[in-house]
Amino acid sequence: MNNITLNRSDLKTIVFSLYLILLVYKFLNGELLFQHTNPPIIYPILNFPYWLFILSGLKDFIFSSNLLKTIITLSLFSASFLSIIKTKSTFYPKIFCFSIWLYQFLYFSIVAYQPFAIGILFPCLPFIFKDDFKFTVVFNFGRYFFCGLYFLAGVLKIVNGGIFNIYQMSDSIKMSCLDYMLYNPTSLKTDLMSFFLYHYKLGYLLYLGAALLEMGFILGFLTKKFDYILFILFLIFHFSNYMLLDLPFTNHFIILAFLLPLRDDLLKYYTKNI
Amino acid sequence: MNFKTYLKQVYINWKNFYYFCLLFISGTLISAFVICQTITPFYIYSMYSYVFPQESNMTSFRLIINEKELNTFSFLKGEGDVIRSNINRFIYLKNNNYKDKYYDKLKSKVGNKLPEIIYEKIFHYNNLDSGFISWLKSFLENQTSMKITSLKIYSINLTVNNQFKPTQKNKVLILNKKFNE
Numbered sequence: 001m002n003n004i005t006l007n008r009s010d011l012k013t014i015v016f017s018l019y020l021i022l023l024v025y026k027f028l029n030g031e032l033l034f035q036h037t038n039p040p041i042i043y044p045i046l047n048f049p050y051w052l053f054i055l056s057g058l059k060d061f062i063f064s065s066n067l068l069k070t071i072i073t074l075s076l077f078s079a080s081f082l083s084i085i086k087t088k089s090t091f092y093p094k095i096f097c098f099s100i101w102l103y104q105f106l107y108f109s110i111v112a113y114q115p116f117a118i119g120i121l122f123p124c125l126p127f128i129f130k131d132d133f134k135f136t137v138v139f140n141f142g143r144y145f146f147c148g149l150y151f152l153a154g155v156l157k158i159v160n161g162g163i164f165n166i167y168q169m170s171d172s173i174k175m176s177c178l179d180y181m182l183y184n185p186t187s188l189k190t191d192l193m194s195f196f197l198y199h200y201k202l203g204y205l206l207y208l209g210a211a212l213l214e215m216g217f218i219l220g221f222l223t224k225k226f227d228y229i230l231f232i233l234f235l236i237f238h239f240s241n242y243m244l245l246d247l248p249f250t251n252h253f254i255i256l257a258f259l260l261p262l263r264d265d266l267l268k269y270y271t272k273n274i
Numbered sequence: 275m276n277f278k279t280y281l282k283q284v285y286i287n288w289k290n291f292y293y294f295c296l297l298f299i300s301g302t303l304i305s306a307f308v309i310c311q312t313i314t315p316f317y318i319y320s321m322y323s324y325v326f327p328q329e330s331n332m333t334s335f336r337l338i339i340n341e342k343e344l345n346t347f348s349f350l351k352g353e354g355d356v357i358r359s360n361i362n363r364f365i366y367l368k369n370n371n372y373k374d375k376y377y378d379k380l381k382s383k384v385g386n387k388l389p390e391i392i393y394e395k396i397f398h399y400n401n402l403d404s405g406f407i408s409w410l411k412s413f414l415e416n417q418t419s420m421k422i423t424s425l426k427i428y429s430i431n432l433t434v435n436n437q438f439k440p441t442q443k444n445k446v447l448i449l450n451k452k453f454n455e
């Protein structure tokens with residue numbers, strides 16, 4: 001498994017093909033900008049770039065124009081497609097990065113902040129660098145960011161006390177999924193949620209397991225040898241979240257690209273020179 | 275290669291990015307342990323890490339159009355998310371004098387250091403009802419391909435019954451609007 005390595009252009013093809021698939025999924029799911037109008041309610045939280053969107057009137061301006069919404073959508077599709085075709089180009093990845101960040105801020109602005117969906121923002125970023133060394137450095141930074149995000153999530157479950165509450169999993173279901181259960185009484189997910197509401201101690205064991213699993217991402221800071229294990233842990237964690245807490249991860253799974261085995265000869269070369 | 279070696283390489287070969295790394299790590303740690311909240315771009319995953327207050331219930335809504343209840347989970351996922359989050363937020367704002375939860379928090383912590391325009395344009399709503407109703411009606415007509423003549427929203431509290439299924443505890447009428455045919 002560890003012998004398989006990918007070079008930059010292989011990675012580029014994989015990442016932007018995944019983006020293209022994700023965009024098609026978003027279209028089928030009604031998540032693209034041109035599929036939405038502009039609700040008067042906003043979700044500011046402590047998101048300063050988003051405050052600028054609101055204060056400058058950019059959010060209202062874009063949402064009031066079908067043309068602009070269509071242009072952003074088209075640029076997402078065409079830039080990801082052209083990034084696949086033009087393997088050496090950094091221009092199309094730049095267009096794509098700009099469009100996807102713009103899209104995501106605008107979409108969050110009408111559907112509330114969805115922290116579990118931020119993965120979509122990052123795997124495209126390393127490809128804006130022409131220089132192979134800079135690309136490798138930024139790609140590896142993305143990998144550490146990914147591992148840090150999950151490791152810190154595990155630590156926060158201890159610091160914020162969730163891990164010491166035996167009802168934490170059943171309370172999480174009660175506080176966020178009862179509407180899903182009410183309107184989907186026959187679904188398998190509802191049965192599972194009911195099961196863990198009743199067997200709250202089993203639910204707590206799952207919560208403990210999830211916290212340990214997240215803290216396991218510390219491995220990513222020590223070595224790349226176990227990236228394929230982290231890859232599997234990510235899928236187990238998010239699939240369980242989807243089944244038990246109705247948290248989909250289709251918008252986020254692309255962050256897994258950072259665990260793909262990039263040939264980082266350049267970094268190794270520089271390492272020898274330290 | 276471990277993180278320490280990585281940082282060493284970056285320090286030697288690309289100093290600006292090294293400083294960016296330090297800034298990013300510091301910002302993330304401050305977000306996680308001092309402010310306890312994501313401050314974009316310092317993302318943290320703190321959801322489900324806090325203990326929920328005892329006796330707290332999930333608040334949701336019932337949406338009645340043309341005297342029939344609408345199940346928003348029957349929409350496409352993207353459309354359903356938009357309608358549910360907007361209605362839940364409308365109920366929250368209506369019950370909170372049209373102020374966001376950060377309005378009072380920021381007022382008490384930073385007060386006039388933030389310009390008033392930020393409070394008024396971002397954290398406070400004037401005349402929200404008419405704009406929201408008009409948006410909601412058009413959104414629902416588009417989704418259901420029906421002409422909407424009446425619209426009701428009830429805020430509901432949900433709890434769990436002894437079969438471990440959700441049950442409605444109480445309901446409060448939040449919006450009741452009839453439209454001319």
